[in-house]
Amino acid sequence: MIEQLEQIEANAMQALAQVQSSAELQTWQNAHLGKKSPLMLVIGNMQSLAKEERPLVGQAGNRIKNNLQTAASARAESLAVAELSAKLKAESIDVTLPGRPHSGGRLHVSNQVLRQIYAIWAEMGFQVYRSRDVETDEYNFQLLNFPVGHPAREMQDTFHTHIPDVILRTHTSPGQIHAMRQFCPEPIRVILPGMCYRYEQITTRSEVQFHQIEGLAVGRNITFSDLKGTLTDFARRMFGQGVRTRFRTSYFPFTEPSAEMDVECFLCSGKGCKVCKYAGWLEILGCGMVHPVVLSNGGYDPQAFTGFAFGMGPERIAMLKYAIEDIRYFWGNDLRFLKQF
């Protein structure tokens, strides 16, 4: 009887070695450990054995059953590993194929630049102040110290409208007067973004409308050196910690002294390149101390108050930073352009 059991075990083990898949393993399970398997039949027929043989056969039967079950589990495990790895292998793909496109939304490049500028000035305590696009001659010019007939008006070609003295603002500076008249006599630190308009032909370098962003600080103790220091800090944050600045004398009727700030070319680090026309410097903004006439028009006593103002063009900055060669791209809004920023 014991020999028969051992033969059953040997047969089962041999068959197990032939099993190659989970399905075959199931078939093997049924054949060798199922109710009608030779082993189970022997164990099931214990009653027919002699009394003294029963414990021996019972022990051997259970041992063999355990052996077979253990072997089957091990076989199942190795089959599962092999099968999973085969499955994964079959699932492999060309990982270099293009992914599903994600066309996330974005801000227009001009507003992206404006936001960078807002953020830097916000940290220095300058808050956004906006005013209207369509202005009066008084606010756009006269209150800013451009009297009627003044030659400085030629610096800003103006869109006049069918309503006398109503014009499209040529700069954001009328906002200086609005802000001063609103906040006087408190000190002021604001930045004034907005669309401006100039009577010009539309070319690769000039546009009829463009953004300006202007800053204004008014207080009892604000100097030209503060203007230089503050703008130099701005330039470092905007264009790179290492950039140098320089200030050239300029002229704007609403500031005195007036200056233009150049920033060391951030594309070539001042060595000279096509963008900076081999000067090593880029013209970035106009600035100056608020003219006493403008302070007075804003309600501030120029004997007691001083202030500085500066203005720059986000489109120009974007053109320099991203090598944009045609200003008409900005309002052309071709998605092939806008998606690059």
Place this chain on the structure above:
Amino acid sequence: MKLPYSWIKDFVKTDLSPFEIARKLTFAGLEVEGLHYVGLPKPKNTMGTSVTGLEWERDKLVLAEISAINPHPNAERLVLVDLWDGVQQHVVLTGAPNLLHLREAGKLDKPMMVAYAKLGARIYDGHVEGWVETVLKRAKIRGVESYSMVCSEKELGISEEHDGIIIFDDTLPDNSPLPPAGTPLVDVIGDVVFDISLTPNMVRNASVVGVAREIAAICSAPFQEPSYSAEQSGPSIHGRAFIEIRQPQVNPRFTATLIEGVEIAPSPEWLQRRLRLSGQRAINNIVDITNYVMLESGQPLHAFDYDILQQRAGGKAPTLITRFPAHGEGLTTLDGKARTLEPNTILVADSAGALSLGGIMGGAESEVHPGTRNVLLEVASWDYINIRRTVQNQQLQTSQAGYRFSRGVHPAMTVRANLRAAELMRTLGKGIIAQGMLDEYPTPAQTVVVDYPLSACKRLLGLEIAPDEIVRILTALGFAVQVQTDSLNITVPDTRLDISSGVIGIADITEEIARIYGYDNLPNTQIADVMPPQRSNSTFEREERLKDLLTRLSLQEVITYRLTSPAREERLGVPIRYPYLQLAKPITSEMTAMRQSVLSSVLEIAANNSRTALSQALFEIGSAYLLDNGEQNLPTEQARLVMVLTGLREMPVWNGGAPAMKDYFDLKGLVDALVADLHLAAVSVVAAQHGAFHPGKCAELRVNGESAGFFGELHPNVCAVYGLPTEAVLAADFELSVLLNAMPSTYKSSGISRYPSIVEDIALIVDEALPAAQVSALIAQTGGEQLVEVNLFDVYRNESQLGLGKKSLAYRLTYQRQDSTLTDVDAAKLRTKIVRRLEREVGAILRDR
């Protein structure tokens, strides 16, 4: 404005290179746009400054002496000259027109000094248009050997002049003798032309003397003013001419001198060369002197033929009258143009009529001509605003006199320029100056004095500048300065009009100090002033939040032109509500007015992009300009939010099928997301009609009962006129303030229940016309707090099953409690309540499962 360095150096002595001077001028506010080198060595590193011109080789371009002129044996239009270059004798062949008349001259009585280019010299090709460099080579011309040449101005890069070679005068401008043959040309006439762009406040520096004074101040160099004295030896001018000023406000000063017996001839070579280097033509000595003195002093002058004036006055002493034109009066100016005159045009006239446009351009009749013997020299002062208006009206922006007078020339300059020019007409024109000067000065300029506190530099510039340094700077610029205890008493020179008195004068003077001291020599400091009160700008902040939300929803922002034309906006097919704010002088017919529709702008962009983009989702936040009489003459600038969607819902991918096109519900989903994420309460969407939209696919968004605007699928006719694709174009046009004002500053969130939820589906048969939003609202209202989600997942139509004009709406309802487990019984009760209410209020029938 072009000025030669050699001329500037007549008045300022400095050893700095022209390039270094140019850099300093630029930083002090006289922007040198370019340097044109005429012989002098060019800088190696131009640091971005435009540098043009030719550097003359010292050994190859020299002064030479012509001793004889002989005809060319084989060519009528060529001559051979015997030339000494300081080292050896040459025979040089030339076709110079200004030597041709001497072809038979042979040995000259007086040798002629010329500019000589040796074999291998680098010069400009005189025979081609523009500036082409060439190197002199050996050649045979009509049988005669040629290897060198005598040069014209063009060949040396001085001017375009190529009608003859340069023939030097015996003396230099300062009357010293010309150096001998063999001297390198660069040492004699080597030069650099500064091309300076002046801001409107700097017109005093539209002059050699002005620039020289600036250089003197910037470089601490000695400055020498020209001599303003004239040898007056003729009979007095008084009684022989008169001046009558009828508009003293426009013509504050008028001076005249009389120079008799002049000989009209070409100007000396050096004077012609200086004029041409400055971009002026040389005409004859008298006209050239008026231009020369204008360039030197900045004060324009005008020479009349005195005899013509006398004739016009019937042989009597002429009177120059400055006045406005009579009704309908015109004038033919020097350029041959017959001009009609605006009523406020200031004229110089005499008893017989108008002579010239005051301060801008002379008339044809009374100008100096080759037969002129006696010159009446006008030097006057004009109101800059009046002159500027005439310059613009008459399109005379190129007038050099008009340029200066329209920016303001101090009346004191008249006398200086008059004396300077008269003296030159005496020395160079062989005239005799009549004694005295006519000088009508009805509106004398006030001397400007500034009481300048020494504390002003610290207060305005942030740096204490030593009084000595301030005095040095201001004195160098021509100010008279008296030092007092804690202030300076500063008298503004009578050469400039840009400095005021009082508090403005303090700013004006501070700028003068700062720009000469050097902006870059001032420190960089932080603001030490008190921080202003910080104020929130809630409109701006909310708008920025909205933009973030829109980009998060995958919309691309566009910024469009705010200029448009009524015709462009008419295409929307809706009546325009207000009159347009029109441009007085449009640049193109496409842009004649400020827009009233932002939607129209964005649709144009969508149409342009539709040629290349498969899918578009655009938004713009921008203003419409409405002349609604809200703010007197100014339009209301109403901010709008416009969204436009079209094309594919998803971008095609290599392993996907054909993606679907966007439809109304893509836009509706966007609006829903907007409402949810902005936390807008009391929002309703109702079917609406709007001319630009599909009549069955248009909705109105209402917030707190107020209309925020319309959205939906664009009407196919509108798509067609905008050139938009035939597939659906979805658009929303909202008034921004309605959305922003409804954004709560805060809102409540809800907790997440730990108790299980019960989900069940119900289908309701309702009338086709019943809006789903109404059914959903009733369900939500009835379900109350325990109904946490209402999701419409199917709309089904089937006439045979449901009946005519009916539809089935299938909802998935989720019930849940925050504080306890909801039982099936509770859910069933709620459901019954909901269904009963729908049956009762909208006639809904619960569909069997």
